[in-house]
Amino acid sequence: MPPVRRLRPVWADASPAPGARPVQPSLEDLGTPLSDVTFVVVDLETTGGTPAECAITEIGAVKVRGGEVLGEFQTLVDPGGPVPPFIQVLTGITTSMLVGAPRIEEVLPSFLEFSRGAVLVAHNAPFDVGFLKAAAARTGHAWPGHRVVDTVRLARRVVTRDEAPNHKLSSLAALFGASVTPNHRALSDARATVDVLHALLGRLAPLGVTHLEDLATATDPVPSDVRRKRTLADGLPDAPGVYLFRGPRDEVLYVGTSTTSLRQRVRSYFTAAEKRRRMTEMVRIAERVDPVVCATPLEARVRELRLITEHSPRYNRRSRFPERMPWVRLTAEPYPRLSVVREVRADEGTVHIGPFGSTSSAQLAVDALHESFPVRQCTRRLPLVASPSASACVLAELGRCGAPCTGHQSPVEYGVVVELVRAAMLSDPRPVIRAHADRLTWLVAQERFEEAASVRDRLASFLRGAARAQRFEPLARCPELVAARRVDDGGWEIVLVRYGRLAGTARTDRATDPRPVVATLQSTGEHVTAPVAPCTAAHPEETDLVLTWLEQPGVRLVEVDGGWAAPVRSAQAVRDPVAAVASLTHARSAVPVVVPHPWADHGVPVVAAPPGAA
Known part of the structure; x- marks a missing residue:
């Protein structure tokens, strides 16, 4: 191995980009500075261009860190066959030169040891790394999964056609005055x-690649201009x-x-990993990033929701107005x-499901x-006693309403219907699923798929609305709940929840x-403060996060102060509405495909209606 050489890294002299604010790096900075990275620059000579059909004839590599050459690796390799004439002319490596050279089975372990823990660099890296991976596969060695840097791709980023006619190694070496001429x-x-x-x-450093x-x-x-803004992430925890x-x-x-690292997440906004156009626009406007460190990932997600609600940032699209989310109410009237x-009101007799994402x-x-x-x-609002002049609507004629407005349905009879609706909203959605399963079966049999x-x-x-209300209500009535979860390091993540x-x-x-x-x-x-159940004391999305x-x-x-439970046959037990309908339909598959009146199973007195009436 030759004596260690010292090279001054060119990027150490790179001047900051115009307008970029100076930054004093600290030990808190994310990642590894390039001056601390060990690179192994490798080049191969082969008998051709296809790893599956050709073999390696020579490996050369230089290990360097911070401008200091730590070592070199070079060996000829017996490819197990003759070297094609045009390759001999190109490289000067003849078949006779490779007689007695070690085979790749002997060379590869030494190279893998030489490059262990380093970043592989090559000019047109897919070619060289492709041959090395193929050799590892043939010899039964596991490929270590090095990070790979391709100097061709870097050159395309910073070297223009006015400077060099192409991005070949010889052209770049001449442009930059390399100490060795490639041959x-x-x-x-x-x-x-x-x-x-x-x-x-050195050319990439002013662009923020450090x-x-x-x-x-x-x-x-x-x-x-976006890449330079990466300094906004410096110093974040x-x-x-x-x-x-x-x-x-x-x-x-x-x-x-x-939920893991503020610094890593913010840095991603200044790379190609961020593909949202509005985020690129936002980064161009931003002047600083303020962090709020949280004890747990759950706290981070909840604080994000609260801050969005508080500030209504123009680049956030998440729901910022929980008070506008609608509910479905069964009113308390005669x-x-x-x-x-x-x-949600606290009127006695009212029932609510939701909230829903839209009206x-x-x-x-x-x-x-x-x-x-x-x-x-x-x-x-209907009076308890119907007016003599009241007339029924068309729904009553179709059998879809008992017409309490005209007195054709007494308060007791109508109360039977209301109790069924209340039960479906609060505890048992099966009557709703059954009615829709019957309707779907009939529509599909008629090939009316859009209506289905x-x-x-x-x-x-x-x-969805019923399940959300049934999940929310127990927490909305629970003054205090403390729960804990074991984390990976053996400690505990502890959560205190009050009214959701x-x-x-x-x-x-x-x-x-x-x-x-x-x-x-x-x-x-x-x-x-205690809310009106099933509405909790938090943004609905926050309660969803807590429940999850x-x-x-x-x-x-x-x-647990009080109880925390849910009905056994609640809507939240129905994970997949389509599957629920399918299972119910399958259970009835032996029955001819007809559409009975949707309320026939409830014992509700109604006016006769034609099958499948809309």
């Missing part, structure tokens, strides 16, 4: 590639939390979250009806209930007794 011999070409690599890194992780996206089409991009007037442009509302989805749920039960669809899709969507919307709102969270290590932490969390947790965390495997309930 199609492996070690000489590898030495020349080292000088080319240093020169390319760490090993930056090289992965250095050849991607990232605008230079390597911990879960929330980040806020702020603009020129300190306004919040965007709120995001990371003759109750279904309506879409914006708030249209809430209306679909109402339509599903109207399809399943002969509850009135008129919107006016509408029926399916109605049922799915109802089940995350009131506090903490994390302990394996050496800390979690019980005092639980007591402290209970005494210092956020005070939460509570329902995951491994979570243990520490303390």
